[in-house]
Amino acid sequence: MTLSLLFFVLMALLVVGLLLWASRPPKPVAVSVENFFDVLAENRHCTRLPQILQALNPEDERHLQSSGREDMASALRNDRQRIVLEYLDKLQEEFETLLEVSRILAVMSPELTAMQEFERLSLSVKFGISCSFLRWRLRLGLRPWNGFGRLSGMASSLARTVEQATSLISERSMRETQFPPPV
Amino acid sequence: MLVSTGMVGLLHLHDILWLLAILLEIATIALLARKQLSRSYPFFFSYLCSVVTQSLFIAYAYYHWGFRSEMAWRVAWGSQVPVILLRYLAVVEIIRKTLGKYTGIWAFARGFLSGAGLLVTLISLLFSKGQWQWVIMNANRGMELSIAAVIALLLLFSRYYRLTMGRLNRSLATGFCLYSAFYVINYSLLEKHLGEMANFWNFLGVLTFLASLLLWISAVGRRQEVERLELPRMISLEVYGRVSTELNLRLHLLNRQLGQFLSSEDHKQ
Numbered sequence: 001m002t003l004s005l006l007f008f009v010l011m012a013l014l015v016v017g018l019l020l021w022a023s024r025p026p027k028p029v030a031v032s033v034e035n036f037f038d039v040l041a042e043n044r045h046c047t048r049l050p051q052i053l054q055a056l057n058p059e060d061e062r063h064l065q066s067s068g069r070e071d072m073a074s075a076l077r078n079d080r081q082r083i084v085l086e087y088l089d090k091l092q093e094e095f096e097t098l099l100e101v102s103r104i105l106a107v108m109s110p111e112l113t114a115m116q117e118f119e120r121l122s123l124s125v126k127f128g129i130s131c132s133f134l135r136w137r138l139r140l141g142l143r144p145w146n147g148f149g150r151l152s153g154m155a156s157s158l159a160r161t162v163e164q165a166t167s168l169i170s171e172r173s174m175r176e177t178q179f180p181p182p183v
Numbered sequence: 184m185l186v187s188t189g190m191v192g193l194l195h196l197h198d199i200l201w202l203l204a205i206l207l208e209i210a211t212i213a214l215l216a217r218k219q220l221s222r223s224y225p226f227f228f229s230y231l232c233s234v235v236t237q238s239l240f241i242a243y244a245y246y247h248w249g250f251r252s253e254m255a256w257r258v259a260w261g262s263q264v265p266v267i268l269l270r271y272l273a274v275v276e277i278i279r280k281t282l283g284k285y286t287g288i289w290a291f292a293r294g295f296l297s298g299a300g301l302l303v304t305l306i307s308l309l310f311s312k313g314q315w316q317w318v319i320m321n322a323n324r325g326m327e328l329s330i331a332a333v334i335a336l337l338l339l340f341s342r343y344y345r346l347t348m349g350r351l352n353r354s355l356a357t358g359f360c361l362y363s364a365f366y367v368i369n370y371s372l373l374e375k376h377l378g379e380m381a382n383f384w385n386f387l388g389v390l391t392f393l394a395s396l397l398l399w400i401s402a403v404g405r406r407q408e409v410e411r412l413e414l415p416r417m418i419s420l421e422v423y424g425r426v427s428t429e430l431n432l433r434l435h436l437l438n439r440q441l442g443q444f445l446s447s448e449d450h451k452q
Binding site for chain 1: 285286287288290291295303307310311324328331332334335336338339341342343344345346353357360361364365367368370371372419423424426427428430431433434435437438441442
């Protein structure tokens, strides 16, 4: 089998695969042209990271284990795993909502910034991979919250800074749109 | 003996399929004209007309110079040039109809799809044989692969941005893409044995083209009325710039949070 044959056949099969994948019916979405600015202004799960990190402090579990309450420590571990998975679901949901908003925005814009569009695409790929990776680690019992306490302060300040910066932009943008109010 | 009987049978079947394809092409042209789609899809209409003309042209060449003559071979492949160009224009027409109403996306996608199409054609030519006799055939395969890739990217674009793509446009694009992809596979697999397997190669080519024609004719036939052109609401470039920056910041934040979960695990190890 020559390199040329391999290249052409694989490329053609890849193209057919992409065609079939892209032809699947799209998932229903909750964001629309009418409500996408409201979605932007909604509360964000990412701002709750410090509380989540605080709640997942491994000290409690260690204390229970050292005092011989292994069953309670195990229950606590399971609860924490469930909380982290739920939080991950919410983070992903929020990420996908933001992506939906960006798509609506792109459809309505007279011009797109290629860099920003590609950046978003790359972020969504990275996020998807990291999310799946983390979920599998959690399901396999590899608990990732041992260093949460250490991270808590760092995440808190980061969330606050970005939150302040982005809220300002969002408010200005909302004031400047020429949309009639939704009926 | 068995082989020669099989080849004769294939030759007859190929002739029947070829005639069937010409009849279906004429039927699609008539249907497009009757539904007044020849004006809204001028390149697709011209492409189908060129395919019918090419079939008659090749039939004359084979009759006049013989199936195995070099002259017939040159005429057949030479006539492929305008057909493939019209094919490409018909695909551009479908892309424009799908993305054209979204000003920003159209401007963005135009450059991206053109670049991707050109790149695929050039890479295909690099992988092809160097002899001049193969230039048209290799360029043809390169353009077919490029057409298929561009259509797949168009559908990915439409899916990513959740754009509405009419049933007719989707069927036309799918037909073009499937035919082009199978053409590339067919040509690549039989490239080394094209001389002795020309009939089988032609047979597979006509068969895949028939499948595309059936897809097109069914889509054109089912089209009841002119699709309503829903223009999207527009926002100013400034608003796009600001909100887009904000969205990317927030996406970065979420990604960073996820990174923190992962790095906390790494610290543990």
